[in-house]
Amino acid sequence: MTRYNESSRQKQTGYHDGKILIFRRFWRGIHPSSANWLINLLTITLLLFSMKAFTQQNSLYDCDNSKLFAGYLFNTGQYELSMHELERIGFFCEYDSTSQLILLKAYRKLKKFNKSNIFYDRVGYENIKNLSPEFREEYIRLLMTQQRYADVQKSIASEIPIKQKYEHQIGASLLLKQWEEAYQLSLQDVPKTNYKILGLKNVAEKSHSAKRKSPVLAALMSVVLPGSGKAYCGYWGDAAISFSFVASGAFFAIRGFQEYGTSNAYPWIIGGIAFSYYVANIYGGATSAIRFNDNIDHGFIHETEEILYSDY
Numbered sequence: 001m002t003r004y005n006e007s008s009r010q011k012q013t014g015y016h017d018g019k020i021l022i023f024r025r026f027w028r029g030i031h032p033s034s035a036n037w038l039i040n041l042l043t044i045t046l047l048l049f050s051m052k053a054f055t056q057q058n059s060l061y062d063c064d065n066s067k068l069f070a071g072y073l074f075n076t077g078q079y080e081l082s083m084h085e086l087e088r089i090g091f092f093c094e095y096d097s098t099s100q101l102i103l104l105k106a107y108r109k110l111k112k113f114n115k116s117n118i119f120y121d122r123v124g125y126e127n128i129k130n131l132s133p134e135f136r137e138e139y140i141r142l143l144m145t146q147q148r149y150a151d152v153q154k155s156i157a158s159e160i161p162i163k164q165k166y167e168h169q170i171g172a173s174l175l176l177k178q179w180e181e182a183y184q185l186s187l188q189d190v191p192k193t194n195y196k197i198l199g200l201k202n203v204a205e206k207s208h209s210a211k212r213k214s215p216v217l218a219a220l221m222s223v224v225l226p227g228s229g230k231a232y233c234g235y236w237g238d239a240a241i242s243f244s245f246v247a248s249g250a251f252f253a254i255r256g257f258q259e260y261g262t263s264n265a266y267p268w269i270i271g272g273i274a275f276s277y278y279v280a281n282i283y284g285g286a287t288s289a290i291r292f293n294d295n296i297d298h299g300f301i302h303e304t305e306e307i308l309y310s311d312y
Helices: 002-029 032-059 063-075 079-092 097-109 113-123 125-130 133-145 149-157 165-175 179-186 195-209 215-224 228-232 236-260 265-308
Strands: none
Touching: 063 079, 063 097, 079 097, 097 113, 097 133, 113 125, 113 133, 125 133, 133 149, 133 165, 149 165, 165 179, 165 195, 165 265, 179 195, 195 265, 215 228, 215 265, 228 236, 228 265, 236 265
16 A cells, blocks of 8 residues: 555656656747747736726726716615715815715705705805706705705795795795695695695695684683683593592582681692692693694694605
């Protein structure tokens, strides 16, 4: 077995040495000038290959490809990565309005409002109307996203031309709970309608016709009959609790005065507690009406936001 292994190694070694010997004889057989030509050819080939690889690598990071990549990141919802790529483009490449607009949109979607505000502050409010329609529309959307609805109304009143003027006008009125103004806007005839206009008009009409509760009336009803103000607002459980607390407090106070008279402190203490229940019942009636109205208004605001921000 050992002899077999030794003979096998000798054969492998001889085979390897034989290949080296053949290569040496082949190389010695080449003319010196031919050998130099072959070396130069290999060197030039390697150099060209390296330059091609370097050029292809650099082309991945040039401005045009970087802009395409940033747009892809934004369109696929990768706003954070898109923002970083666009900021790099803004630093290394020439100014491009399309990239700048996408960057502003990325800031808005990431709620980095300060960065967007810096851009428009540099432009100046009086010069916003001179921007392209896309930048003007983005400015209004930025204000709406920041819930600066009064500034939206101011911009529309100052005749800043925007594409969705009517939608933002009636939407801002609804979000500011200016129900009457929103209703009057909904009565206007609009040449071109879309789902947003129709939806916002519907919300404006419903908000105007909604039956809200009067806090004053609820308080007065609670004065006459404890708990009735809350019942008027539809809170029957709270109404029953208020009535039972006030009635029981009054009952024990009257009974205490009948048993102990006015010279004893006990009926006065019970009477004070009963009176605090009575006052709390009046206050609770008024706040129940306010809460009822807030719930209605919140539903209209939520519906407005869903319609208005659907394409943001």
